[in-house]
Amino acid sequence: MASNYVDPSNDVKLSKKDLNILAWRSLLLQASFNYERMQAAGWLYGLIPGLRKIHRNKQDLSKSMKDHMEFFNTHPFLVTFIMGIIMAMEQNKEDRDAIRGIKVATMGPLGGIGDALFWLTLLPITAGIGASLAMDGNIAGPIIFLVLFNIVHFGLRFGLIRYGYYTGIKAIQQLKEGTKQISRAASILGLSVVGGLIATYVNFKTTAVIKTGEAKVKLQTDLLDKIMPALLPLTYTILMYYLLKKGKSPLTLIVITVLMGIIGKCFNVL
Amino acid sequence: MASNYVDPSNDVKLSKKDLNILAWRSLLLQASFNYERMQAAGWLYGLIPGLRKIHRNKQDLSKSMKDHMEFFNTHPFLVTFIMGIIMAMEQNKEDRDAIRGIKVATMGPLGGIGDALFWLTLLPITAGIGASLAMDGNIAGPIIFLVLFNIVHFGLRFGLIRYGYYTGIKAIQQLKEGTKQISRAASILGLSVVGGLIATYVNFKTTAVIKTGEAKVKLQTDLLDKIMPALLPLTYTILMYYLLKKGKSPLTLIVITVLMGIIGKCFNVL
Amino acid sequence: MASNYVDPSNDVKLSKKDLNILAWRSLLLQASFNYERMQAAGWLYGLIPGLRKIHRNKQDLSKSMKDHMEFFNTHPFLVTFIMGIIMAMEQNKEDRDAIRGIKVATMGPLGGIGDALFWLTLLPITAGIGASLAMDGNIAGPIIFLVLFNIVHFGLRFGLIRYGYYTGIKAIQQLKEGTKQISRAASILGLSVVGGLIATYVNFKTTAVIKTGEAKVKLQTDLLDKIMPALLPLTYTILMYYLLKKGKSPLTLIVITVLMGIIGKCFNVL
Amino acid sequence: MLTEALLIALWAGIAGIDLFNGLTHIHRPVVTGVIVGLILGDIKTGLIAGATLELVWMGMVPLAGAQPPNVVIGGIIGTAFAILTKQDPKVAVGIAVPFAVAVQGLITLLFTVFAPVMHKADRFAEEANYKGIEKINYLGLAILFVMYFVIAFLPIYFGSDAAIKFVEIVPKWFINGLSVAGGIMPAIGFAMLLKVMLKKEYVAFLILGFVLAAYMKLPILAIALIGSAIALYDFFLNKNNAAYREEEINDGI
């Protein structure tokens, strides 16, 4: 179906065992967390057994692995849902742009939903129960907390990978429209989300205040925000984009960013 | 012009007298008001003489009547404007999807506008005049109120049905583009409005609070609203939609909803 | 390339000297400021030498001048950027609708940005420095203010006209798509902006309060705003539009508007 | 007393219908006050009590089907007791409120239990049986009339204390539960609409309308405007495309 694979055969299927292995590996999603790619390398770590089974051609594997090293961040419990969908797409050798688009489009919303559901609701409830028992010196407190919490936790991890995978398989079968249309749709969706992520995730504000006699101009709220909200995040991302296009290495950009952060802090403008 | 009629002839015209009869009948718009269809049966009641004149074929009449039994709600004074437009479309035997789309798209906005104009402005002003006279024991108070209010009221009812009808006729003549395009446009508009109505009209909130030791999670504001506003109305509507598609009768759904309401209230979660 | 010119030749180029002359003339942008067209005549004044060089055919010149007499308003410093772009388009004999669309689409945003940058930031900072020196009786105060402020001011005027012009030239070369598509895009953009400008720039609110006994209805906030925000600006603009289409002269409309303003003020409803 | 009670009940029935149908607004306290006064032979107190209640209940109107405390029963019973007990007209308000609230609950109940009747109406529509549709509407009117008649008659005839006890038989959780159900029930109406309107192609607009209302809190009019803008864009886009296609076909010939 797709053209950008050396080996376009799509007859490999992932077994339940395969999926379980991926779910186990998803536990290390944040092993190599960092502020440039966030969970990317951990995400790829999780996918590896599946990708190796699907892409027997080394060049295809390389392409796929490279794609999955791109920026990734989502909620660590819901990640297996995305893993399932993506594995279905990989296995069907969908257009790589489509795979990327779907990945990017799902990670953002699931991140927010997961945070609300698990970090801000499940955790306080179960830990609250545990702590109130523990407070009375009852050792059942921590145990009950761990049990309650992890039933949901592991239930989701192993349930969602299957759900994602079969949903993906089914969706692909229904969409017989060739790879071009799907990847166009995925790009539209994905880039809308990236536009939103830039404004939401890139945390770039200046604290600079220009004082002249009586006048006091807070650069961020009195000037920049009036021109455009999230102006600095947007500008900086575009700048990084151009530097990358001009061949600058991402490493250089990190060094620049770190220096800017430290110097900006020293001069009290960031 | 249209294809979904047994008798596609569109030579019937409604006379002024016909329109006046419809306007009179519009007085009973809410005779059978209920929370599932709101004004639907009363709306159909109002249209009947017109529909009978237009659809001399019984099958056509049946189709049309069924359509007009679908959910309907708007402001009871402005309704005649919609009646006028719809009668123009019926008479011209427009595509039934187009008729439905226009009906759905106009009822919502006119409902809100009418409420602001008549319930929240005209009424307090005229009743205020009447009451301030009555307060002094002046019997002219109620009379002046009724006269002022009903001049506007009946002026609108009888004026708007004509205005709607001739506007409709003129619009149709200008749109020579065949019925397919019109019904596509009407569907786009109508479904946008329905999407908005779901979030606005379906009043479904949980009052449940999960208390665990010190922690207190208000399910609605602390969890659901963070995932998505109007999540319950949307979910419930989709659920109803699937149950309907699976062949469940609307009656069953009503019973379920009533039971849910009462039980939810008993357990203090709704 | 374009069809709506008598002389479609596009071989004239504007020299740096030409551009500088335009920048100088931009100083009179608001010489004939008025509430109907705002800066239109001053804007045209600025363009004249360029237009005359480009449109050697009198009919073309007339068309172009008429277009540039339409409503115009932007920030007086950033105006030269628009002048540059427009001159590039004029010189290339772009479709007149495209020129208008781009002009309309850029003037609004640059107006807001310029106000934030120069009136609300640069001015208080530089004048603040100047005033705090002057406060101590130091005559350097005003001088330093004028120098600082005008370095930015004139730097922008003369820099931006060039930047706009060459940006324009380059953009046009890249867009080889014939004039139709560009003018369609420019119209889409331009009309979105005009829609926004109507709601933003037309300042039409009623202060009328209807008092009846106890009830007090503030016409603007209690009724009109509930029907639709910016209802009066929209209605009045549409009214003006219809009157214009019906052949009423703009002069008549001005007289009507002035009378309405004065009478409305007398009766305390505006 | 029986004649007066019957006359007042008759008036309540008519006014109760007018609250939803006709809408001439003879049901407002400022009007019912004087009528009740007329029946009970004290027009002046009727006028003033009615006017007082009118001013207090100015903004109580049903929006999108949500019932406020019932001004009809409130107005009539409030005025009647003010006259009968020879109290200051202002007392009317205090008496009126519990009745107005109880009837608010009853109306909600009626609007909930009337929903199933719609499926009868569907059948009539299917069979093009317009008389059936009409009968259903007349039935609705009749129920309204009887309900208001009885509710107004009882407390006037038996006195307010007995009446209030009677009203209190219906348990609170039941009425409130129905009221909650009533709030949710439009979901069924929309689901039925969707069953006929929704095609895969149009899901996009349903999503859009929902997001505009749920997240951006736009009123329905604004959503309709945006929907129209998209419909217009789409309409002309397809028209242009069709024009191109035709052109080519003609060119081809």
Next chain:
Amino acid sequence: MLTEALLIALWAGIAGIDLFNGLTHIHRPVVTGVIVGLILGDIKTGLIAGATLELVWMGMVPLAGAQPPNVVIGGIIGTAFAILTKQDPKVAVGIAVPFAVAVQGLITLLFTVFAPVMHKADRFAEEANYKGIEKINYLGLAILFVMYFVIAFLPIYFGSDAAIKFVEIVPKWFINGLSVAGGIMPAIGFAMLLKVMLKKEYVAFLILGFVLAAYMKLPILAIALIGSAIALYDFFLNKNNAAYREEEINDGI
């Protein structure tokens, strides 16, 4: 005194023009203060009075054509009286305000009554009479100059009391009414724009832009961004379609 008054008036004329044209900002109080001081032989008071007014009137700038109290006349007359009456420079503010407000009204008046001149300009444009356009702009400058000259001259020469009386001849409702009319008048400008720009096909975008500004309170820049996004989408959509069409035609051959 006449010479000084004339010199100050001359400066006011120049500064008045600079408020709208040139915009070198020699019209700000911090500059006019020192000039008036120079003319009246008390640079120090001029400097300080100017600086004081400057700081008070920091944010007073014309946004979207809306006139704030007039800093030119305010600055000049305030400083002048502070020097002439040998008062503390701070007093300048009190004197300056009524003049600044009165001239704010006058400017609004000018910008309203200058509107009809635009139709003369339309005619010139039509005839490609560029000299005519230029003359209209020079006329505008001349009017500004004369206005500021006179307004500055009178109170300095005849004293502030006489001047204030003079200013008060113009009735408030008239100036305010004009100001209201000025606020509405851009509607005419937009209507004229629409007359040339609006085609049925593009009504959708007008609606969209309006909704974005009126309901969602988006600034114009955001609307322009969304407009651009749609224009881009539409552009590539039609381009792709055209490409397909061509392909087919080629395939056909």
Next chain:
Amino acid sequence: MLTEALLIALWAGIAGIDLFNGLTHIHRPVVTGVIVGLILGDIKTGLIAGATLELVWMGMVPLAGAQPPNVVIGGIIGTAFAILTKQDPKVAVGIAVPFAVAVQGLITLLFTVFAPVMHKADRFAEEANYKGIEKINYLGLAILFVMYFVIAFLPIYFGSDAAIKFVEIVPKWFINGLSVAGGIMPAIGFAMLLKVMLKKEYVAFLILGFVLAAYMKLPILAIALIGSAIALYDFFLNKNNAAYREEEINDGI
């Protein structure tokens, strides 16, 4: 003491990993409290101190990578000192806070300096060297373990005063500067994404998503819904067009 310190440090290493990986939440104070209590032979104090810290730090979770004060080190050290100094368990909070905040800084530092390692990972991915990818992740785990081990060991073994001094060596501006840089760094990730995803045709959607988030403050889910709506519309539009085209071709034959 050495044994206990080593055991606690071991536990800290495991819990520190669990904070980001595994996420069984054995790292929460309510659990670490009892474990530390077990090691130091005072389960009861451990339980109560842990529970106290748990309740105080309820909402402290990392959202979108932003680090809150570190609950692992805070919980462990707080509990340990409460037991060792035989203080009321409530005192744990006071001791825990400076450590929790200091480690928050260190984690931020780690997440910043680990970014360059990703370029090694890119190379491995390019070469399809999956073992390399795995090693990088194991390296990450190892670093986390060692860090937490050392940080927990030192203050327990040497006492809190010495430890706090040690922690204070790192200058504030440095940690804060890194934290600022960490906040900005996703820009590089997005830029790399854009480098592969962005085509001229799709710039429109990037703009749209940005405007929806920046101006209208929509959460990402709402943006994804709107993006889906557009994608759906576009999908069916092109499908319809393609259908028409095919039809014609067939008609032509």
